[in-house]
Amino acid sequence: xxxxxKQKIGFxxxxxxxxxxxxxxxxxxxxxxxxxLEILGHRIVWSVPLTLLLIGMSHDWKAxxxxxxxxxxxxxxxxxxxxxxxxxxxxxxxxxxxxxxxxSLGYFINPLVNVLLGxxxxxxxxxxxxxxxxxxxxxxxxxxxxxxxxxPWISLALAFSFGFYxxxxxxxxxxxxxxxxxxxxxxxxxxxxYLFFRxxxxxxxxxxxxxxxTVLLLLAGAVTSFPLVWFTCATRRLQYATIGILQYLxxxxxxxxxxxxxxxxxxxxxxxxxxxxWAGLGIFMAxxxxxxxxxxxx
Numbered sequence: 001x002x003x004x005x006k007q008k009i010g011f012x013x014x015x016x017x018x019x020x021x022x023x024x025x026x027x028x029x030x031x032x033x034x035x036x037l038e039i040l041g042h043r044i045v046w047s048v049p050l051t052l053l054l055i056g057m058s059h060d061w062k063a064x065x066x067x068x069x070x071x072x073x074x075x076x077x078x079x080x081x082x083x084x085x086x087x088x089x090x091x092x093x094x095x096x097x098x099x100x101x102x103x104s105l106g107y108f109i110n111p112l113v114n115v116l117l118g119x120x121x122x123x124x125x126x127x128x129x130x131x132x133x134x135x136x137x138x139x140x141x142x143x144x145x146x147x148x149x150x151x152p153w154i155s156l157a158l159a160f161s162f163g164f165y166x167x168x169x170x171x172x173x174x175x176x177x178x179x180x181x182x183x184x185x186x187x188x189x190x191x192x193x194y195l196f197f198r199x200x201x202x203x204x205x206x207x208x209x210x211x212x213x214t215v216l217l218l219l220a221g222a223v224t225s226f227p228l229v230w231f232t233c234a235t236r237r238l239q240y241a242t243i244g245i246l247q248y249l250x251x252x253x254x255x256x257x258x259x260x261x262x263x264x265x266x267x268x269x270x271x272x273x274x275x276x277x278w279a280g281l282g283i284f285m286a287x288x289x290x291x292x293x294x295x296x297x298x
Contacts, residue, residue: 010237014246017230022253025103027223028095029262031216034205036092038198039220042206043088044184044191046221051181054229060178067174067182074182080168081183087161088224094154100258101270106158107251108277111244111284112137113163121167129287133280140276147269176232180225245285 031039055064067073094103112134118124126134144152169179198204207214235243255274258264 006237010234011242011246013230014234014238014243015249017227017234018246018249019253020227020230021250023257024223024227025095025100025254025257025262027216027219028092031205031213032096033209034213034217036089036096038195038205039092039096039217040085040089041191041195042217043092043220043224044085044187045195046218047180047184047224048188048221050221050225051177051184054177054225055181058177060175063175064178064181067172067178073172073174076168076172077174077179077182078186080165080179081186083161083165083168084183085187087158087165090154090157090161094158098262098264099154100254100262101264101266102152102154103158104251104254104258105152105274105277106155107162107254108248108274108281109137109141109155109159110162111247112280113159114166115284117163117167127287129283133284133287136276136280136283140273140280143276144269144273147272176228177225180228244288248281 028039055061067077091103094100094106115124115126115130115134119126141152141156172179174182195204195206199206202208205213206217234246238246259266
């Protein structure tokens with residue numbers, strides 16, 4: 001009974017995290033009048049005190065000290081901080097330039113990118129069905145490129161930056177909130193200096209445009225940190241396969257927002273591309289579930 005209750009709580013945490021990430025374009029659209037780099041700066045700056053507060057509330061100081069005492073962990077988190085900042089910037093840029101559809105495509109592709117990174121960097125074996133899934137995603141991406149004559153750099157940059165970020169974080173033993181605190185602290189000086197000099201020049205939005213913009217920028221840290229905490233709570237209570245399936249809620253909601261709320265053009269080319277991607281993801285999920293069941297039986 002306790003195990004069932006724990007799984008239900010974990011499920012609600014997962015829905016909260018992925019649902020929030022799926023609806024987060026609404027937040028970034030609300031600050032669309034602010035330059036993407038400035039939004040990124042606020043996202044980094046306000047995440048530092050908030051994650052520090054969350055660590056204090058959980059009394060996880062020992063784990064934080066252990067992470068900070070390891071040169072290997074710090075070196076890895078320097079790289080991961082650059083990757084996550086790049087991912088955040090591209091995502092903000094995509095939303096603020098009315099490319100929510102491309103952003104959702106990137107996060108649909110991401111799990112298949114993770115498969116490729118696992119093969120090349122972790123020497124994981126690629127099963128035949130997963131090969132088919134990756135090839136279908138590749139066909140969809142090539143189809144989009146050929147039809148529009150433009151490389152879908154936003155989608156692929158989001159998928160690969162987050163894929164490499166996940167790969168790096170997989171190699172270090174540091175809890176999510178502690179890791180985010182260290183990552184944002186490492187790039188805090190750059191972000192703070194950027195915002196400070198924009199403010200001195202009179203180009204900054206914080207405290208200048210209107211009070212609504214100021215409040216929204218203050219909330220950038222919460223928008224970044226809280227869903228991560230919920231995600232961490234979910235992963236502690238649910239099987240990884242369940243998390244793997246629920247993660248598609250985020251790009252699905254982004255896709256629905258792009259097509260039905262923001263009315264972004266959804267041409268036949270995009271339909272074909274998404275059909276290939278979704279077919280690949282369907283095969284990927286089915287194979288993952290079969291492998292998990294075999295592992296349990298074994």
